[in-house]
Amino acid sequence: xxxxxxxxxxxxxxxxxxxxxxxxxxxxxxxxxxxxxxxxxxxxxxxxxxxxxxxxxxxxxxxxxxxxxxxxxxxxxxxxxxxxxxxxxxxxxxxxxxxxxxxxxxxxxxxxxxxxxxxxxxxxxxxxxxxxxxxxxxxxxxxxxxxxxxxxxxxxxxxxxxxxxxxxxxxxxxxxxxxxxxxxxxxxxxxxxxxxxxxxxxxxxxxxxxxxxxxxxxxxxxxxxxxxxxxxxxxxxxxxxxxxxxxxxxxxxxx
Amino acid sequence: xxxxxxxxxxxxxxxxxxxxxxxxxxxxxxxxxxxxxxxxxxxxxxxxxxxxxxxxxxxxxxxxxxxxxxxxxxxxxxxxxxxxxxxxxxxxxxxxxxxxxxxxxxxxxxxxxxxxxxxxxxxxxxxxxxxxxxxxxxxxxxxxxxxxxxxxxxxxxxxxxxxxxxxxxxxxxxxxxxxxxxxxxxxxxxxxxxxxxxxxxxxxxxxxxxxxxxxxxxxxxxxxxxxxxxxxxxxxxxxxxxxxxxxxxxxxxxxxxxxxxxxx
Numbered sequence: 001x002x003x004x005x006x007x008x009x010x011x012x013x014x015x016x017x018x019x020x021x022x023x024x025x026x027x028x029x030x031x032x033x034x035x036x037x038x039x040x041x042x043x044x045x046x047x048x049x050x051x052x053x054x055x056x057x058x059x060x061x062x063x064x065x066x067x068x069x070x071x072x073x074x075x076x077x078x079x080x081x082x083x084x085x086x087x088x089x090x091x092x093x094x095x096x097x098x099x100x101x102x103x104x105x106x107x108x109x110x111x112x113x114x115x116x117x118x119x120x121x122x123x124x125x126x127x128x129x130x131x132x133x134x135x136x137x138x139x140x141x142x143x144x145x146x147x148x149x150x151x152x153x154x155x156x157x158x159x160x161x162x163x164x165x166x167x168x169x170x171x172x173x174x175x176x177x178x179x180x181x182x183x184x185x186x187x188x189x190x191x192x193x194x195x196x197x198x199x200x201x202x203x204x205x206x207x208x209x210x211x212x213x214x215x216x217x218x219x220x221x222x223x224x225x226x227x228x229x230x231x232x233x234x235x236x237x238x239x240x241x242x243x244x245x246x247x248x249x250x251x252x253x254x255x
Numbered sequence: 256x257x258x259x260x261x262x263x264x265x266x267x268x269x270x271x272x273x274x275x276x277x278x279x280x281x282x283x284x285x286x287x288x289x290x291x292x293x294x295x296x297x298x299x300x301x302x303x304x305x306x307x308x309x310x311x312x313x314x315x316x317x318x319x320x321x322x323x324x325x326x327x328x329x330x331x332x333x334x335x336x337x338x339x340x341x342x343x344x345x346x347x348x349x350x351x352x353x354x355x356x357x358x359x360x361x362x363x364x365x366x367x368x369x370x371x372x373x374x375x376x377x378x379x380x381x382x383x384x385x386x387x388x389x390x391x392x393x394x395x396x397x398x399x400x401x402x403x404x405x406x407x408x409x410x411x412x413x414x415x416x417x418x419x420x421x422x423x424x425x426x427x428x429x430x431x432x433x434x435x436x437x438x439x440x441x442x443x444x445x446x447x448x449x450x451x452x453x454x455x456x457x458x459x460x461x462x463x464x465x466x467x468x469x470x471x472x473x474x475x476x477x478x479x480x481x482x483x484x485x486x487x488x489x490x491x492x493x494x495x496x497x498x499x500x501x502x503x504x505x506x507x508x509x510x511x512x513x514x515x516x517x518x519x
Binding site for chain 2: 147149150152153154155156157158159163167168171172174247249250
């Protein structure tokens with residue numbers, strides 16, 4: 001079988017089987033749709049609110065992506081400092097671990113109160129706060145585990161620390177960086193939605209979700225979940241595509 | 256060109272478990288265009304020696320002179336190769352070999368000349384046509400060949416080899432010894448080779464220096480009077496065998512000294 005066709009058909013058929021199973025489960029148990037919506041309830045929900053889905057979906061997406069971009073910039077910078085300086089590593093690492101240990105759901109109301117009214121800012125901030133940790137750690141680890149010979153090769157020719165970072169250390173950490181970015185994508189979505197759900201008069205898919213809850217519109221809630229999953233998949237594969245371009249060399253080729 | 260003079264060098268590292276005295280009153284002279292092998296028991300400061308000559312480390316005491324000038328820091332006329340070939344996986348073999356030319360200024364080579372230089376070197380080490388391969392497609396021996404090309408691409412005056420063949424299997428290692436002699440015939444450089452392998456030192460070098468155990472100092476110097484144009488069979492000649500026996504004995508003495516030193 002053609003390999004591209006195969007790459008599409010196999011996942012697609014599994015999705016269809018899953019949806020059929022879901023539909024059957026609801027039908028078999030005779031669950032009302034306020035207990036569990038079935039896939040056939042979702043299309044009407046999408047259709048009724050299609051304008052809102054587009055508008056709020058876009059809001060959720062750009063807030064998440066902006067938060068991610070910020071966490072890439074800040075995480076790389078922090079990871080660089082920690083990876084290149086022993087003192088910074090020893091000093092910042094416990095602080096970071098402690099910060100990461102705080103469940104972000106508890107930070108959300110604090111931030112929401114702190115910057116009351118600025119929904120966009122709040123949401124981006126939480127998406128950023130929740131997702132920069134894996135990036136910083138992966139860059140720091142990648143840099144600090146660089147074999148000294150790599151450094152010596154360039155250092156013996158009189159290269160500056162920046163040249164060594166740019167030509168060797170940074171490209172060498174790219175595979176770890178992309179691994180972390182895949183985790184960060186998922187985390188950033190969690191952050192965005194937490195804030196959108198919690199802040200009053202918020203916007204974005206999180207808000208659509210909570211208004212579905214308030215109006216007891218359960219198919220709508222499930223439709224939001226599916227929309228979020230779809231966006232998560234798309235963003236994840238964007239990262240995979242970037243990884244292929246920038247760190248494709250790290251992939252083990254077969255044969 | 257370039258001669259290396261190491262005079263009365265002492266060096267101590269500060270480690271968590273106290274100071275570690277690695278080199279003590281080390282004297283070593285490598286004439287212009289000479290090939291000197293340094294052997295000695297493990298932990299006798301051989302790698303420290305490479306760092307001193309490369310200018311990556313400044314000795315606590317004594318002088319490292321290159322061309323009559325004190326080495327104060329890294330300089331671009333040095334090429335290095337290690338036991339680990341450290342090729343960059345995201346670059347092709349050609350791009351890997353060209354790396355030093357991206358750092359060293361004033362080599363005056365345009366893109367075409369650089370490509371030619373790479374093919375010339377690859378031909379010398381028996382890797383013709385491997386320009387566009389990735390390091391992951393090469394065997395250990397091939398990677399080490401490419402690493403030698405990278406060390407030589409900018410025509411360094413001094414070549415520092417830190418156990419470059421240590422991790423290879425015996426057959427590949429001997430192939431690379433022959434490659435190394437070929438490189439030496441075609442390129443001009445002063446070379447310091449750090450090795451654990453006495454046969455390697457005798458086959459490749461004009462002079463073998465034995466370091467005593469930690470702290471390392473010059474213990475014994477063996478001039479290698481074998482024909483310039485030598486094949487591997489030279490190692491079975493009586494002169495070579497007696498040299499190897501002498502060197503082995505000297506290493507044993509050095510090791511014993513180190514063991515006694517550690518016991519005290």
